Amino acid sequence: MSEGTLRSEEPADPEFDHPALLYQGLDAYLDGVGSFVRAGLEAGEPVLVAVPRPRLGPLRERLGDTAGAVDFADMAELGRNPGRILAALREFADRHTTGRSRLVGEPIWPQRSPAEVREATRHEALINLAFRRRPVSILCPYDTAGLAPRVVEDARRTHPTMLQGGKRCTSVGYTAPAQVCADCDTALPQPQRFQRLGFTAGELAAVRGWLDHRLAASGLDRGRRRDLVLAVGEATGNSVAHGGGGGELRVWSEGGAVVAEVRDSGRLGDLLAGRRRPGLASAEGGRGLWMIHQLCDLVEVRAGHDGLVLRMHMDIGPAAARS
Structure with missing residues (x-):
């Protein structure tokens, strides 16, 4: 789906916010994630950043003195199995019930196997069920230069909102979580011997x-x-x-x-x-x-x-x- 299919309306759920950040290059990544995190800190929101380890150092450096107020996690560790990411995100949000929570989760990166990407896509769809009508913001970065076009297309299906080039738009490609999960139920390759x-x-x-x-x-x-x-x-x-x-x-x-x-x-x-x-x-x-x-x-x-x-x-x- 092309950028022309994005519209400027806000998502229907006024409480829950789940944008995908489409980026190319480290500077765009740091700008997008850094702005999201700083906005949360300025609003007094608890912030969790779970991204692959190579991104953690540059993010801490970009955030400077404010990095000490952020909880950081290596997504390659926390989300080695994509099926356990959602539990960690929910536990963080459940610990902070007095206001809005803000999270960054990057479950898909270029080194992921096809099987991991499929289960991570299922996870992204389920986020929309797990946090429906909850005061939570979850930003999910996608490397459009390193990921396959189909993966980026699926990001449009699992995120109500897209962020790209500093612009925020609603994705008309957004699809109901149950349908995305059904689409993830592809035939498993069969082993030759077992x-x-x-x-x-x-x-x-x-x-x-x-x-x-x-x-x-x-x-x-x-x-x-x-x-x-x-x-x-x-x-x-x-x-x-x-x-x-x-x-x-x-x-x-x-x-x-x-x-x-x-x-x-x-x-x-x-x-x-x-x-x-x-x-x-x-x-x-x-x-x-x-x-x-x-x-x-x-x-x-x-x-x-x-x-x-x-x-x-x-x-x-x-x-x-x-x-």
Whole structure:
């Protein structure tokens, strides 16, 4: 969609603000993000900046003495798995309930894999559900020189407002979050070789033992093996409880990662399931899915007519940074 499709009207939600910053070059990045952050600080708003580490130093330098009032996070660490970014943003906003919160989140950068970009796009759409009618401003920078045109096009679909060249416009390409999430449910590429195991109620301990045995020669260290077994245990438990009483586990190696996939006949009734830390005494659903997102380096979710697929990736080698 061309710049000519942008209009000057403001988004319909007067409380929630979710602009995408389209930029080229470091100076434009620092100008756009710096202006957004300074406006929040001048208004007395709490500010969180979560961007990839190479951007953190230049931003601190541009903000000067005011940088001390900002919470900074490395998005490559916090958002290694895009499925856990939203929980971190919500927790920051929930800690500051007396006024407007201001956040910068850059979930997509040129080094992201296609699978990560797709899940980050899903995350961007879900922001619009999670913060609807809340006094929160979230700026998301997009490098138009380094990202594929389709990624920038999707930014127009997931953000009600666009910022480019110092101008603020409403995106007529904005699309309902549920539709964007459905569009993200593309067919997953199938591995050439994998091991599989069907399971039903009463067999979950045996499933965990079967998986742990196969992971012993995978190259994962003991801690990461434990985390993947725990994540799969949560996924298979959900299959038994909510996915028709059972399902199928598949395991294989892919590049520098081990992948475990759980398939069942369930449905994802709540698009935000697993995107918020559940309280200890909360009856809110999504506890298992939230834990899966926290444990894994990437979680691909596919909610189709024939059931639910959770594809969980765990990197081999030095432990990937986690939030």
